[in-house]
Amino acid sequence: MMEPAALYLRLSQEDGERWGESQSISNQRIFLTQYCQANGFTVAECYIDDGYTGTNFNRPGFQRLLRDIERGKIKTVITKDLSRLGRDYIETGRYVECYFPEKGIRYIAVNDGVDTGKEESAGNDMSAFKAVFNDFYARDVSRKVRSALTAKRRAGEFIGAWAPYGYQKDPKQPGKLVPDPESAGVVRRIYRDFLKGESVRGIAEGLTEDKIPTPMEKRSGGLKAQRRWNESTIRRILTCETYAGNLTQNQSKTISYKVKKRIPVPKKEWIVVSNTHEPLITKEEFQMAQQLFKTRSSPREPKDRHLLSGLVFCGDCGSPMTFVKDGPRTYLVCSSSRRYPGSCKTHCVREDEVERTLLDSLRKLSEGIQPQSLYPEFPRKSRELAARELRSAKEQLEFYRRAGRDSENFPNIQRQFLSYCELWQRKVDALEEELTAEDPQDRREMAARELLRFERPGRTTIQALVKKIVVCGDKSLELYFSFPDPRITP
Ligand SMILES: [Zn+2]
Structure with a gap:
């Protein structure tokens, strides 16, 4: 047919x-x-x-x-x-x-x-074609949308899907906030209590006791029940300048048009526009609250936490070792023998010696180690994928460049090859841009790299790498790591 x-x-x-x-x-x-x-x-x-x-x-x-x-x-x-x-x-x-x-x-x-x-x-x-088309198109659209939104934010227009708790969107004027009669009073109460000296936790408990709907409950019209106020909600409200009448936006952003997860934006990039709407509290009250946060903030980690606390155990009885200060030195002592003398041979090792042994052996292990492998719990798939794509895009680009050079006697064909070069070049550029963009993974990797150089590793890093340390009778140490020994091939 x-x-x-x-x-x-x-x-x-x-x-x-x-x-x-x-x-x-x-x-x-x-x-x-x-x-x-x-x-x-x-x-x-x-x-x-x-x-x-x-x-x-x-x-x-x-x-x-x-x-x-x-x-x-x-x-x-x-x-x-x-x-x-x-x-x-x-x-x-x-x-x-x-x-x-x-x-x-x-x-x-x-x-x-x-x-x-x-x-x-x-x-x-037509993978070259498709890849570039899809990528370029999506990127372009996402960029256009972003810049349009930034312009609106700069103009003091509220562009979020949900008004901040305490406000509602003005039905008559899109982009403008007006106080929400139900919840504006709650915001004022939070500030008032905080300035009176109430703790963040106390405020949260008070609101929960009084059965005040949480922002999430309110937003869902009571469908989603989150009946307890938590401290982070209170803290967010107490640090949000929008309540003083200065619209604050761009505090978080999506990573890219491909990855929709939101990440916090550094404070200097926040877009704050003064006096855009009716404040719920005065500017002075807001400033006082910020001041209070600074002076009142209790250090989350007590200063005397040790680098190895919670990690060292007695090799004889299995009890945790406790830190005992004696003069300028700190020693690790079996907690059981300390509490019930004679229950265990009194092991006693110097803290700085244990630390040094641990760091020495980590340093040895680190030769040839990949920083990422220290953090198996943080998959780096999307980046690896992008890197792989970049490699293959570069190969394609090189291939078509060569093809273009080799076909100079056939202008028609050469033009086609050169057009593919252009496509792959765009793809390479796009991927390179993506790979150099800041990523929260980068920070973790940097932490791991820092550790590998062994300049003052922090507690968090040590806790992430070390499972436990056992002190044996002869004061020798058994070290257990939370990652496989890179020198042993599985
Ligand atoms: Zn013991």
């Missing part, structure tokens, strides 16, 4: 495509007609744009083709190669990747081996 097909022919005036006979309209026509005859197609219609550039789609022939597709007259479109369809990657990609499939159109670019009607067709792997 012969399948009717539409042929699309294009030749531009200015971009040097008129250089040879092979691209002329009549040649394209002969070429495509022969292809149809050989492959079981009849020519239903021929759409021609003679003298039109491929960098946009405002071409009468192409527009007529689209109209006929819309009318359902066309089911198959054939061009000599992809570049006859268009030279703008984004737009051409949109037709090939979105529009044609949507309309059920089979598209064939003969010289590029593209045939969307045949899954196994070699050129259907």
